[in-house]
Amino acid sequence: MQFRDLKEQYRVLKDEIDRAIHQVIEEGNFISGRQVTELEGALAEYVGVKHCIACGNGTDALSMMLMAWEIKEGDAVFVPDFTFFASGEVVSFEGAVPVFYDVERDTFNADIESLERAIKAVKEEGKLKPRAVIAVDLFGQPADYLKLAKIAEKYQLLLLEDGAQGFGGEIEGRKACSFGDAATTSFFPAKPLGCYGDGGAVFTNDDKTAAYLRSLKVHGKGSFKYDNVRIGWNSRLDTLQAAVLQVKFKAFQEYELEAVNRAAERYTELLKEVVKTPIVKEGMYSSWAQYTIQLESQEQRDGLQAYLKEKGIPAMVYYWKPMHEQAAFQDLKKYISCPVTEELCQKVLSLPIHPYLSEENITIIANEIKSYCNPAC
Numbered sequence: 001m002q003f004r005d006l007k008e009q010y011r012v013l014k015d016e017i018d019r020a021i022h023q024v025i026e027e028g029n030f031i032s033g034r035q036v037t038e039l040e041g042a043l044a045e046y047v048g049v050k051h052c053i054a055c056g057n058g059t060d061a062l063s064m065m066l067m068a069w070e071i072k073e074g075d076a077v078f079v080p081d082f083t084f085f086a087s088g089e090v091v092s093f094e095g096a097v098p099v100f101y102d103v104e105r106d107t108f109n110a111d112i113e114s115l116e117r118a119i120k121a122v123k124e125e126g127k128l129k130p131r132a133v134i135a136v137d138l139f140g141q142p143a144d145y146l147k148l149a150k151i152a153e154k155y156q157l158l159l160l161e162d163g164a165q166g167f168g169g170e171i172e173g174r175k176a177c178s179f180g181d182a183a184t185t186s187f188f189p190a191k192p193l194g195c196y197g198d199g200g201a202v203f204t205n206d207d208k209t210a211a212y213l214r215s216l217k218v219h220g221k222g223s224f225k226y227d228n229v230r231i232g233w234n235s236r237l238d239t240l241q242a243a244v245l246q247v248k249f250k251a252f253q254e255y256e257l258e259a260v261n262r263a264a265e266r267y268t269e270l271l272k273e274v275v276k277t278p279i280v281k282e283g284m285y286s287s288w289a290q291y292t293i294q295l296e297s298q299e300q301r302d303g304l305q306a307y308l309k310e311k312g313i314p315a316m317v318y319y320w321k322p323m324h325e326q327a328a329f330q331d332l333k334k335y336i337s338c339p340v341t342e343e344l345c346q347k348v349l350s351l352p353i354h355p356y357l358s359e360e361n362i363t364i365i366a367n368e369i370k371s372y373c374n375p376a377c
């Protein structure tokens with residue numbers, strides 16, 4: 001059994017993907033080909049924002065957005081303690097300080113009260129300038145941007161949606177990657193919408209930001225590539241990846257998103273009396289980057305993971321360590337404590353989930369969890 005079955009997806013989409021790849025090779029525009037522009041237009045329309053700027057990966061997307069906002073040394077950027085490393089790494093990379101805030105036990109997303117405590121702690125100390133909040137759509141469910149926007153406004157902070165895991169999610173019918181002052185996503189193969197390598201994108205309604213990012217990602221180009229008006233990067237989405245994404249994006253809209261939601265619902269039906277199953281808040285729609293259950297203790301979690309492995313079922317721990325405990329961040333000041341994140345890191349276990357997961361396999365996985373947990377964990 002696969003954790004995320006990209007081979008099965010390829011089997012289903014093979015003809016179209018092969019054709020799309022061959023077309024790129026025949027057309028020969030490997031960098032910034034028409035497929036990239038077409039994809040950007042389609043993604044922007046789907047998400048409901050004016051501009052989509054494709055780039056090399058989701059980490060570059062975050063970094064370039066922080067550069068657009070001139071986040072720098074002496075600035076504080078608030079980042080969830082429970083997320084993938086990149087969400088905080090990019091802040092340090094710009095010379096600013098990531099200040100970690102806690103998440104909610106039920107949704108794994110921003111705890112608004114904890115965020116406000118962190119902002120107040122930084123303001124009281126008076127050393128750093130609070131500039132921005134990064135919120136993460138962890139495991140596919142959008143963070144609560146209605147509440148986040150209010151806090152950002154109250155403290156005059158920029159709000160960045162890290163939608164690397166959230167593409168396809170919704171709040172009250174409004175699509176993920178359209179929230180905050182700007183949003184980013186990743187097309188890493190295992191994300192809800194993934195390509196066959198690295199890829200990412202920024203979403204913004206702001207014309208100036210979009211123009212800046214289009215320059216930045218191609219060596220700070222001006223009117224053309226050899227007119228360089230600023231120090232930039234090289235961060236582009238390959239035409240081949242865009243062509244693959246065009247095919248996958250069609251399947252994503254036509255049936256994958258619905259299928260992965262059916263799989264998640266089925267898991268919850270089978271497991272809700274046995275373990276703590278993930279909760280999607282009223283009005284929210286998840287794209288299920290992960291289906292993450294919670295056990296009673298680290299011992300039980302590790303035991304279940306080992307048991308499932310023995311049965312040929314891969315289950316992963318996302319995330320095993322709070323951001324503030326990562327060695328790379330060991331010199332950072334801890335402004336507030338994040339007890340929920342610390343607990344989650346001991347208790348979470350992500351089960352195989354993807355649009356091609358069969359009902360039969362879901363039942364097999366659920367039954368193995370039941371027999372380990374008997375009668376409940």
Ligand SMILES: *Cc1c(COP(=O)(O)O)cnc(C)c1O
Nearest residue numbers: 057058059084086087164186188
């Ligand atoms: C994957 C991920 C990223 C980084 O994306 P890459 O394309 O791998 O650089 C950033 N933030 C979160 C929350 C992610 O899950």
